[in-house]
Amino acid sequence: xxxxxxxxxxxxxxxxxxxxxxxxxxxxxxxxxxxxxxxxxxxxxxxxxxxxxxxxxxxxxxxxxxxxxxxxxxxxxxxxxxxxxxxxxxxxxxxxxxxxxxxxxxxxxxxxxxxxxxxxxxxxxxxxxxxxxxxxxxxxxxxxxxxxxxxxxxxxxxxxxxxxxxxxxxxxxxxxxxxxxxxxxxxxxxxxxxxxxxxxxxxxxxxxxxxxxxxxxxxxxxxx
Numbered sequence: 652x653x654x655x656x657x658x659x660x661x662x663x664x665x666x667x668x669x670x671x672x673x674x675x676x677x678x679x680x681x682x683x684x685x686x687x688x689x690x691x692x693x694x695x696x697x698x699x700x701x702x703x704x705x706x707x708x709x710x711x712x713x714x715x716x717x718x719x720x721x722x723x724x725x726x727x728x729x730x731x732x733x734x735x736x737x738x739x740x741x742x743x744x745x746x747x748x749x750x751x752x753x754x755x756x757x758x759x760x761x762x763x764x765x766x767x768x769x770x771x772x773x774x775x776x777x778x779x780x781x782x783x784x785x786x787x788x789x790x791x792x793x794x795x796x797x798x799x800x801x802x803x804x805x806x807x808x809x810x811x812x813x814x815x816x817x818x819x820x821x822x823x824x825x826x827x828x829x830x831x832x833x834x835x836x837x838x839x840x841x842x843x844x845x846x847x848x849x850x851x852x853x854x855x856x857x858x859x860x861x862x863x864x865x866x867x868x869x870x871x872x873x874x875x
Contacts, residue, residue: 666820666834667867669852672707674861675700681856681863683721683731683761684800684844687741691854693863694721694730694844699739702863704848713744720761720800720844722768729768729783731758736768736786750786753779760801760810760845771798771810778810794828796821800845800855804868811842811855818842820853820866832869840864 673681678695685692690701690710694717701711719731727747728739734756738748752758753770760771760778767789770779778792778801792808796819799811808825812818818841822832836842844856853866 660830661832663819663833663835664869666836668837668840668864669867670707670865672702672863672865673857675702675709678861680843680859680861682717682719682843682858684846684854684856684863685721685723685728685761685763686846686848686854687723688849691846691848691863692721692723692728693856694719699728699730704854704865713739715739715744715746718756719758720771721846722761722763724763724783729761729763731761731770736761736770738783750781750784753781753786753788759797759799762801762803762846764803769801769803769808771801773797773799778808792823792825792828794821794823794830799841799843802845802847802853804847804849809845809847809853811845813841813843813858820845820855834866834869 681693683694693700699713700709716732722729728741730737735749737746754772759773762769767780768783780789796812799813801810809822818836820834841858842855843858855864
């Protein structure tokens with residue numbers, strides 16, 4: 652599989668930050684982020700927080716070790732912790748199953764799409780599609796930047812990058828990793844977890860800033 656090179660990058664546009672939330676009490680940083688149709692879930696070191704996107708208030712807290720990405724399949728939350736992915740009943744907060752994470756503790760973003768989990772590999776610059784029941788890797792997409800958060804929306808694959816003081820949200824071709832679109836974050840503003848609300852916004856974790864940001868998803872663009 653070919654890897655995207657700098658010569659194949661789409662032009663960058665400034666990311667439009669619509670709103671910032673946090674920091675949240677007791678949450679030193681934000682790792683994974685997901686959306687359940689009503690709440691934005693943010694993974695903090697000791698708990699998953701369900702946050703009201705209108706008010707920024709924390710509606711619910713599930714005590715759970717959270718190291719990296721978070722996903723939601725319509726009923727269950729999935730959370731990376733160390734070298735495993737926990738499947739959590741969103742109604743009760745109970746862990747109902749675990750599978751091995753493909754990066755064995757070096758995993759980053761997590762998303763749910765097409766009946767599979769999609770797992771970012773930060774320093775490996777890869778995104779794996781895995782079987783949610785077994786953890787088996789089904790396919791691998793390579794990119795040319797560190798991968799943080801991962802999300803699918805309207806058939807498009809987006810991922811966050813964060814290297815030094817430079818961070819972007821990128822849309823890539825899921826077949827060959829070609830970078831189709833780039834949203835450039837302000838200097839010093841990083842993207843850890845990433846999720847779409849299924850409409851016009853991305854929600855991005857801000858790592859050790861402890862903040863969560865709503866970012867406008869472009870709606871008028873050429874489909875490369």
